[in-house]
Amino acid sequence: MQTQGNNMDPWYGLYAARTAGLSASEVRALFAVASRPEVVSLAGGMPFVSAIPKDLLTGAVERTVRERGATALQYGSGQGMPALREQILEVMALEGIHAGVDDIVVTTGSQHALELVAKLFLDPGDVVLAEGPSYVTAITVFKSFQAEVVHSAMDDQGLQPEALRETITRVRAAGKKIKFLYTIPSFHNPMGVTLPWERRMEILEIARQNDILVLEDNPYGLLYFDQAPPHAMRSIEADGVIYLGTFSKTLAPGFRVGWAVAPHAIREKLILANEAAVLSPSSFSQTVISEYLGSADWKGQIDTFRGVYRERRDAMLSALADQLPTFSWTVPTGGFYVWLRLPDHLDSKAMLPRAVKELVAYTPGTAFYADGSGRNAMRLSFCYPTPDFIREGIRRLAIVINGELALLNEFQQTGPVSTLPAESEGVLPPFAG
Amino acid sequence: MQTQGNNMDPWYGLYAARTAGLSASEVRALFAVASRPEVVSLAGGMPFVSAIPKDLLTGAVERTVRERGATALQYGSGQGMPALREQILEVMALEGIHAGVDDIVVTTGSQHALELVAKLFLDPGDVVLAEGPSYVTAITVFKSFQAEVVHSAMDDQGLQPEALRETITRVRAAGKKIKFLYTIPSFHNPMGVTLPWERRMEILEIARQNDILVLEDNPYGLLYFDQAPPHAMRSIEADGVIYLGTFSKTLAPGFRVGWAVAPHAIREKLILANEAAVLSPSSFSQTVISEYLGSADWKGQIDTFRGVYRERRDAMLSALADQLPTFSWTVPTGGFYVWLRLPDHLDSKAMLPRAVKELVAYTPGTAFYADGSGRNAMRLSFCYPTPDFIREGIRRLAIVINGELALLNEFQQTGPVSTLPAESEGVLPPFAG
Numbered sequence: 001m002q003t004q005g006n007n008m009d010p011w012y013g014l015y016a017a018r019t020a021g022l023s024a025s026e027v028r029a030l031f032a033v034a035s036r037p038e039v040v041s042l043a044g045g046m047p048f049v050s051a052i053p054k055d056l057l058t059g060a061v062e063r064t065v066r067e068r069g070a071t072a073l074q075y076g077s078g079q080g081m082p083a084l085r086e087q088i089l090e091v092m093a094l095e096g097i098h099a100g101v102d103d104i105v106v107t108t109g110s111q112h113a114l115e116l117v118a119k120l121f122l123d124p125g126d127v128v129l130a131e132g133p134s135y136v137t138a139i140t141v142f143k144s145f146q147a148e149v150v151h152s153a154m155d156d157q158g159l160q161p162e163a164l165r166e167t168i169t170r171v172r173a174a175g176k177k178i179k180f181l182y183t184i185p186s187f188h189n190p191m192g193v194t195l196p197w198e199r200r201m202e203i204l205e206i207a208r209q210n211d212i213l214v215l216e217d218n219p220y221g222l223l224y225f226d227q228a229p230p231h232a233m234r235s236i237e238a239d240g241v242i243y244l245g246t247f248s249k250t251l252a253p254g255f256r257v258g259w260a261v262a263p264h265a266i267r268e269k270l271i272l273a274n275e276a277a278v279l280s281p282s283s284f285s286q287t288v289i290s291e292y293l294g295s296a297d298w299k300g301q302i303d304t305f306r307g308v309y310r311e312r313r314d315a316m317l318s319a320l321a322d323q324l325p326t327f328s329w330t331v332p333t334g335g336f337y338v339w340l341r342l343p344d345h346l347d348s349k350a351m352l353p354r355a356v357k358e359l360v361a362y363t364p365g366t367a368f369y370a371d372g373s374g375r376n377a378m379r380l381s382f383c384y385p386t387p388d389f390i391r392e393g394i395r396r397l398a399i400v401i402n403g404e405l406a407l408l409n410e411f412q413q414t415g416p417v418s419t420l421p422a423e424s425e426g427v428l429p430p431f432a433g
Numbered sequence: 434m435q436t437q438g439n440n441m442d443p444w445y446g447l448y449a450a451r452t453a454g455l456s457a458s459e460v461r462a463l464f465a466v467a468s469r470p471e472v473v474s475l476a477g478g479m480p481f482v483s484a485i486p487k488d489l490l491t492g493a494v495e496r497t498v499r500e501r502g503a504t505a506l507q508y509g510s511g512q513g514m515p516a517l518r519e520q521i522l523e524v525m526a527l528e529g530i531h532a533g534v535d536d537i538v539v540t541t542g543s544q545h546a547l548e549l550v551a552k553l554f555l556d557p558g559d560v561v562l563a564e565g566p567s568y569v570t571a572i573t574v575f576k577s578f579q580a581e582v583v584h585s586a587m588d589d590q591g592l593q594p595e596a597l598r599e600t601i602t603r604v605r606a607a608g609k610k611i612k613f614l615y616t617i618p619s620f621h622n623p624m625g626v627t628l629p630w631e632r633r634m635e636i637l638e639i640a641r642q643n644d645i646l647v648l649e650d651n652p653y654g655l656l657y658f659d660q661a662p663p664h665a666m667r668s669i670e671a672d673g674v675i676y677l678g679t680f681s682k683t684l685a686p687g688f689r690v691g692w693a694v695a696p697h698a699i700r701e702k703l704i705l706a707n708e709a710a711v712l713s714p715s716s717f718s719q720t721v722i723s724e725y726l727g728s729a730d731w732k733g734q735i736d737t738f739r740g741v742y743r744e745r746r747d748a749m750l751s752a753l754a755d756q757l758p759t760f761s762w763t764v765p766t767g768g769f770y771v772w773l774r775l776p777d778h779l780d781s782k783a784m785l786p787r788a789v790k791e792l793v794a795y796t797p798g799t800a801f802y803a804d805g806s807g808r809n810a811m812r813l814s815f816c817y818p819t820p821d822f823i824r825e826g827i828r829r830l831a832i833v834i835n836g837e838l839a840l841l842n843e844f845q846q847t848g849p850v851s852t853l854p855a856e857s858e859g860v861l862p863p864f865a866g
Binding site for chain 1: 441442443444445447448449450451452455456457479480482483485487490491494495497498499502503504505506507508509541542544545548552553554555556559570573574577578612613644646672681685686687688689696697698699702705706708709710711712713714715716717718720721
């Protein structure tokens with residue numbers, strides 16, 4: 001997809017400056033190919049909605065039409081339906097968050113909350129701090145408002161507090177204005193890692209000391225495999241955190257219902273921005289979800305999802321151990337993703353066409369950085385394919401990677417090797433787990 | 434609602450410059466009061482969704498869950514579902530538009546298409562041309578991207594071509610950049626008037642001559658009372674028009690499904706902006722509407738709406754003739770709104786608290802201007818209240834207006850009259866019809 005405009009576009013001279021920052025994913029065209037059924041896709045982050053029994057939703061949907069049509073079909077409030085907001089309080093209480101029904105703004109998926117927060121805060125040249133790597137479409141949103149995304153280093157326990165301190169100092173020394181820290185503390189996208197409680201407190205303390213707002217994105221927190229992750233950062237800090245939640249992973253993304261919890265003044269602005277953007281979030285979707293939460297065993301359904309994803313995570317980890325035993329990867333205890341590190345001289349983006357030819361797809365690490373990093377890593381999603389397909393996908397992936405390594409090795413023995421750093425050879429230290 | 438931030442907001446210094454332009458409606462607090470059931474509200478633009486038989490939607494909703502759950506519950510494409518886009522072509526063909534399925538981008542109501550177009554095109558200080566008056570939340574969106582909305586004069590046949598030429602000349606002479614002309618040619622919000630075919634062609638010609646993009650917003654075109662309005666401007670100009678349609682008025686706003694039809698390069702950018710903002714529009718809503726269009730007599734349902742709104746329009750016009758015979762108002766042949774003009778020395782915004790006390794609400798004319806105009810006009814919506822309530826509402830409104838006039842008259846006879854222009858007395862020339 002051409003994104004910069006050109007002589008074929010008579011309106012090219014009319015676009016806003018920010019539109020130049022709105023770019024299509026580099027791998028978009030390839031993903032269109034990768035959606036063919038014969039390709040095992042470890043690339044997307046689609047939840048396995050087939051795990052939802054049809055009967056679980058049928059009642060909620062029927063009641064929405066038969067009994068609540070007058071409100072479900074109508075425009076609603078820009079803040080969202082009060083009854084649903086009450087129920088969202090119950091959902092968030094599971095992660096230690098205590099808030100009021102007025103603190104919540106319902107959005108068109110939590111993605112739209114990201115867009116609205118970006119619109120409210122970001123001037124051209126502003127800096128958003130984010131984990132490195134970070135969620136690809138958050139980066140897209142921040143860049144679309146002409147902000148600079150500056151990554152701060154992670155390890156197998158998430159964002160490193162010391163590195164964050166240094167990043168803040170460095171950015172401010174360069175005269176740049178930091179607007180907020182964007183973070184996914186639990187079952188990180190794309191790394192799969194989780195920030196321990198002590199680090200959550202330490203990072204909140206750093207944010208307080210530096211007057212930095214924290215944008216806590218938590219789509220996966222309830223999808224843990226063994227034990228719950230630490231409570232949300234919002235559970236101990238109400239004034240300095242905008243918290244984002246969603247029903248996209250615990251129920252289904254097709255409804256496009258998420259929410260933000262924000263300090264009073266910010267929340268009032270979020271409501272105004274929401275009204276300008278969509279008038280009100282879908283009353284129909286909100287009513288169906290409210291009816292579902294009010295009548296179905298939604299906690300049991302989340303347990304079902306946990307079991308499905310745990311089995312798939314296990315399948316992926318054991319396949320990786322079987323097929324790529326000398327490599328390193330993260331070991332998620334919840335969520336959707338494994339982060340696979342490659343030897344430094346492999347380029348996951350350059351390798352992707354070969355992988356798709358071999359009928360397996362993944363997301364190259366570069367997608368998750370605003371600065372071109374991530375070449376020698378990839379995100380592997382275990383959320384959507386069945387365990388058998390995951391095993392087959394990893395088998396195909398190993399063929400591609402080993403083929404690439406053999407090819408490089410051959411060149412290295414017969415041709416110039418100067419571009420390949422010597423220390424990248426052999427087994428890397430394990431990154432996590 | 435406080436919108437500018439203050440010392441109570443610790444994050445006040447962090448907002449983007451554009452956020453200062455995101456203001457709450459001046460009459461928002463009053464409208465909260467006006468939503469009490471004892472108040473006859475002629476203020477809102479809510480469609481009368483109770484006119485939709487429940488059974489008409491039940492089948493569509495049940496099939497969505499039982500047969501199409503795998504796609505309806507999942508993320509979808511940023512452009513919208515192909516099957517729905519095919520059906521949208523049929524809807525638009527009723528207004529003379531011939532396009533391809535790839536030309537359409539499904540959005541979260543046509544409101545979100547307005548937001549996306551604004552995001553793509555508007556830099557701070559840019560000018561959007563709009564009818565004067567114009568749709569309130571379009572003005573809000575354009576201002577939220579720091580654009581200046583410049584109104585061009587209307588009469589009882591909509592936008593005046595000669596005035597538009599002069600406005601363009603004047604804006605460009607001031608060194609300002611015009612990004613597009615925003616227009617609602619059929620059953621205008623808030624004026625209720627319709628642009629004749631000759632004017633549509635003339636305005637398109639002016640736009641072509643001046644390289645101005647036209648943003649044609651058409652939520653009401655199919656809701657005509659006697660005969661269809663002229664074909665959409667998009668029907669004869671594909672390269673210079675972004676066309677917006679919606680199911681909010683022909684079906685129900687609760688689904689939040691609208692669409693944009695745009696020239697190729699713009700459309701590709703709209704898709705990217707849509708993906709950044711919401712990932713994809715609601716698959717669930719799209720599937721329900723697609724099933725509805727595929728199985729129900731949707732044209733018959735639009736006929737039902739036409740009958741409902743025609744009866745209400747008639748009730749409002751006859752009540753106005755009975756209660757305020759010396760006033761002037763527009764005579765809509767479709768849509769939701771009548772525009773009532775007051776004598777120049779009445780202020781519809783100042784009068785609103787008195788009206789709400791009298792248990793009737795309307796929208797003051799000032800809401801529909803970016804420049805403070807509209808003081809001596811108001812929008813009266815006939816879409817939602819029953820004919821009896823409309824008659825009662827106009828009766829109450831006449832009491833308020835006549836009371837205000839009597840009061841002013843008394844002051845005029847006993848005190849200084851210098852602020853009241855003499856020519857504003859008595860009967861105004863009829864504005865329309």
